[in-house]
Amino acid sequence: MTTDEAGAKRFHGGSETTKLYSYFRAVGRVADGIPASVNYMGGVPYAESLNVTFSSSELDSKILRLCGKDEYTYVLTENNIHLFNRARLQHSVSLESCNVVASFVLGGCLAVLYTERLSFYELPSLAIQNSVDFDGTSEATCFVHPATYLNKVLVGFADGHLELWNTNSSKLVFSFPAFESQVTLLCTAPALDVVAVGLKNGTVWLMDIRKNKRLFSLCHSAAISGIAFRTDINDESQIAVGLENGTVVLWDLESRKIHSTWTAHESVSVATVQFIQSQPILITTGNDNAIREWIIEGADLRMLRSRSGHSKPSKLVRFYSDGEAILSAGGDKSFRSISMIKDSQSVEMSQGSIESISRRAQVSAEDLKLDPIIGFDFFSTSDLKWDNVVTAHEKSPIARTWRADHRKLGSHELRSADNSSITSVTMSSCGNFAIIGTLTGCVDVFNVQSGQHRKHFTGPSFPVIGLGVDAANQYIVQVYSDGTINCTELCNGRTKFSFKLEHTVSKVSFCSEAELLMVALSNHEIQIFDVLGRTIVRRFVGHSLQITDVVFSQDGRWVISASEDLSIRTWDMATGLQLDVHELPSVPVSISLSPKLDFLAVALEGDVAVHIWTNVSMYKPVVFQQFQNHSLSAIESVVDEALLGLVNLSLEPRSKSVNLFHLDSIKARNKPVLPPKATERVPFFLDALLGSSGNQKRDASGAKKNETDDSPSGNHLELCLAGLLRSEKGQDQAFDYLKSLGPSTIDLEIQSLVANSSVELDSILKLIRVITQKIEQRADYELAVTFLNTVLKAHAHLISSYPSEFHSALQNARDTLRSTWSNLETLFHESLCLTQFARGN
Structure with a gap:
């Protein structure tokens, strides 16, 4: 656990x-600096795997210690003690103090060691059963229950002395002389009465507590953080000692010589050292977020299996492929694939034979790793036969390729052309090209299969914050820290456009x-x-x-x-x-x-x-x-x-504005080819009937014409529109009047405003102002623009004859039309963008 x-x-x-x-x-x-607890569920202990069996529900605060017995797990947080039956929370009680040092199950109670006291909680109710208060001269640091010592607990203190307490009577049985350094760990040996005492100065003492005799000591170069005795052999005795520098030392107690020394956890303290009962398998955990199993086979020792994660916080995460895995770059120089399906499939991307090289060269494996990753991109497909991940590294002019399916470093190093640090990377939509952006604003294109440099683009001398390639591999988008956006054609390097943002980009x-x-x-x-x-x-x-x-x-x-x-x-x-x-x-x-x-x-x-x-x-x-x-x-x-600034179109049929705009073309198209023929004479009885109405006469050609024609004449049309424009109240109705007419009638109405006097000239100016006001209001927009076009086309000769009179009105109309069209054009581009987006998805 x-x-x-x-x-x-x-x-x-x-x-x-x-x-x-x-x-x-x-x-x-996977694990942290809190010591892990090994719990045996019956049968022969065997560590078959390191898979996650269950995960608990949320807890109230930071976990300090945990221990287990049978199917129960006892978790001590800063505020409470929680009892779990596998993953189900059964019961919780408040802690007496947050200064928890250690805990373990002792018979039918839970023993919890604080810096100032030792408390016992009844199981499973977790009710306080007994408590032992220390004298307060020194803080307690560890404790252990010696085998065969009924109701006895041995406690170690920061000043180096040990005390044996009776848990039933809460009395001190014996106080042992102090060691030369702080006691950090106690562990009972398979031999009766023997206890291993780990000290902060790196010494482990084997001590017979019945005789109060120190047997011998084992010296190390760092403070002791873990001790475990091997129990699967009878003819020899071995002890594993974990140190705060990440090293584990395996001693042969018969000869008092070191059997093996290895770095279990790089540059961090070993939190747990525990042999599996009756097995030559050692479990270690540390502050590097890892749990490892080591198997001892005679004189050889090797890692059997392990589970690990980032030892330093993750800086960049992205779901990979169909979302069953997460690619994560951490501050520990590692690049990991984290499985969403099965924890055992989460691995670190291999960077080569770093461990063996570090052992031969006697250097830290951390120093041999690539610099921390600051950016990466990938192309995921099931049939790709080459590297499909590219990474940029901190303050490095070299980008590296990776093979995600093989979970290892690729074969190519992509160096920037100007040897400047790489700040961003991306891959093309086809997966054949890797594009890198540098600190100096340059962009380089590489072929991922061969690793060959293909193209080099320059831009503003600012760091490239981000890159993007369109789905068709036609252009590259570069974003610089100063807010400049450049779009460059991938084939020839020509800049399509450049856009400047108002602020810098992060x-x-x-x-x-x-x-x-x-x-x-x-x-x-x-x-x-x-x-x-x-x-x-x-x-x-x-x-x-x-x-x-x-x-x-x-x-x-x-x-x-x-x-x-x-x-x-x-x-x-x-x-x-x-x-x-x-x-x-x-x-x-x-x-x-x-x-x-x-x-x-x-x-x-x-x-x-x-x-x-x-x-x-x-x-x-x-x-x-x-x-x-x-x-x-x-x-x-x-x-x-x-x-x-939204523009409102009219509810009139679209054909009205379109036909009015193209009315000249429509008239030219519909012009008859042959002249009209005279109407043939009708029978005499029809002529008599028509003549009886007294309102029709024949012309010289025999055609009939109206004597009293009630159809609208030119003068009548002029009076309708011009009259509305002359009256102050009618000017607001002039536009609605034109909107109610058909295209031909609208054209005739506008052309009827013949300026034979200053009154008619003023009517044309008023009509232009009425239309301009409608455009400014963004109402009936397409009709207003079409009406203005018709007015200018019908009276172009008049406007050119009186430029001073029309200058102010036409300039206002031009400015209004430009401003409204600019907003409308922006909306057109937004609509085209969303349409293209919807079509692409």
């Missing part, structure tokens, strides 16, 4: 603020399918840039501190961002609204959403584990409208600003 550094509940710190995510588990954490994410670029700015704002439309289509405001990571969802519907303000925010791309805010107890340094959208992986500052949250919307409805957050008003203000 191993422990979490802290209870899982601290990762639920803001769970009530999120409706979209629910905490699932932590992956990548993080970048590119969605190649939708060709959308997401940038996190220094003003804590997130902007979505449409590469095809070359414009910003979304702005997300809500974070109050620097943004640490941004990602797109696989389908592009969501944008997820993490910030130093201890929050993870989820935004909707379609509406631009914030869907959810998730508050955390520490800073999220990296996030990743699985391709199936079911899990969110988060790496937290100072934490070696990767924490997994489930997407609640995958299995039940989530009402986002119920979300409340202090930044919601700011988001609504951004949306209101986005709604300003």
Whole structure:
């Protein structure tokens, strides 16, 4: 049994603020500096595997100690003692003090050693049974129950002396003389009355406590942190000693010589040293987040199996392939593949024969590893036969390739052309090319199969923060720290366009399918840039501190961002609204959403584990409208600003504005080829009937014409439109009047405004102003623009004859049209962007 550094509940710190995510588990954490407990469940002990059997529910605070017996596990935190039956919490009681030193099960009670007392809790009720108070001259550091000593406990203290206590009577039985250094560990030997005493100065004393006799000592170069006796051999005795420098020493007690010495945990203290009963297998754990099994075969010793994670906090996480694994880069110079399905499949990517080289060269394996990874990208496919991962390393001019399916370092080193440090990397959509960006603003393209350098591009002399390649491998998008966005054609290196943001850039994410670029700015704002439309289509405001990571969802519907303000925010791309805010107890340094959208992986500052949250919307409805957050008003203000300037089209048929705009072409097309023929004479009785009406006469050609024609004449049309324009109240109705007419009648109405006097000239000016006002109001936009076009075309000769009279009105119309069209053009680009995005997904 191993422990979490802290209870899982601290990762639920803001769970009530999120409706979209629910905490699932932590992956990548194996063990920490808390000593592990080995529990035997009956039968012959045999360590068949190191697979996780179960994981407990959330706890209230940091775990201090744990121990087990049969199917029960007793967990001591800073505040409580918890009783677990396998993974189910059965019972909890409050601790007397948070100064817990050690604990173990003694008969039918749980013995807990504090720095100032020894307490016994009845099982399984955990009621206090007995307590032993020390004199307070020195703090207790460890304790052990000597075999065959009924109701006796041996306690070690910081000043080096030992005390034997009777637990029933709470009386001191004997006080042993002090050793030369602080007692750090006590362990009973297979031989009766013999106890191993580990000291802080690196000495292990074998002592006969019945005779109060020190038998002999074993000296080491570091403080003692673990002791275990081997129990599977009868003809010889061996003891394993763990040291605070990560070394384990195996002694032959008969000859008092060292059998083996090896580094079990690199540069960290050994927390646990425990032989499996009746087996030549030694279990060790340490502060490097690892648990290892070592098997002793005669004079040989080798690692049997191990489980490990990052020994230093993870800096960058990304779901790989279909989401069954997570690629994680840590501050310990390791690159790991963490399985979401089975913990035993989580491994560290091999960097070569580092262990054997370090032993031959007598140097630390840590010094032989590659520099910490600051960025990586991958191309995942099942039939790829070459390296498919590329990594950038801290302050290094060389990027390295990796083979994810083989879980090892690749064969190519990609060095920047100007030998400057690499700041960002990406891979092409086909997986054949790796693109690197440097500290000096240069971009280099390499063939991943051969490792050959193919192209070199230059740009602004600022670090390249992010790179992106479109799905068709036509262009590369480079984002520089000063806010410059360059789009370069991949085939010839020609710059398609350059765009300058208002603020510097901290993080970048590119969605190649939708060709959308997401940038996190220094003003804590997130902007979505449409590469095809070359414009910003979304702005997300809500974070109050620097943004640490941004990602797109696989389908592009969501944008997820993490910030130093201890929050993870989820935004909707379609509406631009914030869907959810998730508050955390520490800073999220990296996030990743699985391709199936079911899990969110988060790496937290100072934490070696990767924490997994489930997407609640995958299995039940989530009402986002119920979300409340202090930044919601700011988001609504951004949306209101986005709604300003929207153009309203008329409800008239589209054919009206189109036919009016092309009326000259329509008239030319419909012009008769032959002249009209005279109407043939009708029979006399029809002529008599028509003549009786008294309102028709024949012309010289025999055709009939109206004597009193009630159809609208030119003068009547002029009076209708011109009359409305002359009256002050009618000017507001002039546009609606024109809107009610057909295309031909509208054209005739406008052309009837013949300026024979200053009155008619004023009518044309008023009509231009009425149309300009409608354009400025963004109402009936397409009809207003078409009416203005018709007026200018019909009276072009008049306008050119009186330029001074029309100058002011036409200049106002031009400025108004330019400003409104600029807003409309922006909306067109946004619509094209979203359409292309939807089509690509």
